[in-house]
Amino acid sequence: MTEHPNELLLEIADGAVPPVEARAHLGSCRRCQQTLAALAPLDLGYAWQGVAADLDAPRPGLLERFLVAFGVRPGLARFTATAPSLRLGWLLANLLVLGLVALPMALRPVASAPSAALLAAPLVAAAAVAFAYGPAVDPAYEAVAATPLSPLQALLVRLTAVLVANTALAGVVDLVLGHGPRAGWLLPMTAASLLAALVASCWTPMAGSAAGMGAWLLVLVAWKASHQPVGWLTGPGAQAAYAVVAAALLVLLIRRMVGEGWALGASGT
């Protein structure tokens, strides 16, 4: 078709389907497209921008949709799910910690005394959490700096994500090994991590790490000096004490965050 199908353009603008033989011309002729755009009752270019923007928008991943389905705010879900630079470290750390715990449990089904690895777990956690806080060690630090979250809030979000995932994984390990719930080390680990986070946010990562590790070492020294059985360290009474300490530290951390303004909650996106 060499001539422009002018009358057809008017009909198309009114909703007529172009005949097959005219489609190639209409698809390639800029003049006819310009005329169709001018005649269109809608802004075709503007509508295309909307389509293109939607096509180019990133699709929420599986983890993000999972978190949103469980009631996590979309902004927090995206923040938690989209940190690919942290994933390898997260995976390795989890494997290490769970391996350290699962291996002795598998070798010694009856925990007459806690293994050295189990006692060391809270130390590792406290050190890792404290040192994850700051530009020198955090691979996602620049990304966090560009979000409406303060670094402290980001740290707590990550801490929550890691501890929740750890608890679930530890539960699986317990079930697989068939000893019933033995993940008693998680509460002291949580308390030590929270202490490290709190102190690191007030002073330096080194101070946070030292505080978390020091506090747990003090507990261990006190246990050794008391010549008490393992129950003193891992029994229900001790677990309750860890829980109270962890809750208190969590409240302190949240109060500190509220002081900084919980930005992501305000923006809500």
Added chain:
Amino acid sequence: MTGAARAAAEGAAQAAWPAAGAATDDELVGAVAGGDRAALELPYRRHAPWLAGRLAARTSSVELAEEALQDTFLAAWRSARGYHGGGEVTAWLWGIARRRLSSLARRQRPGGLSLDAAAEPRDPGATPEEAALGQDASARVRRAVAHLPPEQGAAITAVVYEGQSIEAAARAAAVPEGTIKSRLHRARLHIRKELGS
């Protein structure tokens, strides 16, 4: 969005459209189904104009028609894998567009429907007989254009028959672009009325 920003966006969209090939609709849908992001632009260029005309004829809300048009192509993009050919791509697209418009209209005004239950617009040239009818339709359109009020006829002549842009037509007639647009709009309604009678 301001008129200038819309015009800029439109210009960018025009520039982003690649040169069209002679690919058939089925081939294009196949490429879309294969996840070819650029392959959606050609079907849009090919089918958005008549879809826009039909959608706009069925609702009084330009925003609603615009949203339905966008939704249609997004849905086509996502469901292209489920399209197995065998039918006209145009019928498939219009089916999606009609459903999108109804559901958008229901969401906007539950209970009351702003949709115009007008008869399906003409579909020229699908068969040889209809192609002959299509030539007849061209003559009827020409007659309808000849019967337009002078200002509307001048706008149609400048934009459709001389291929001028709205901007150039407005400059030549020494009126704002919006005036040309509204003359074109009224001319289209005139022509539709005359062809429908």
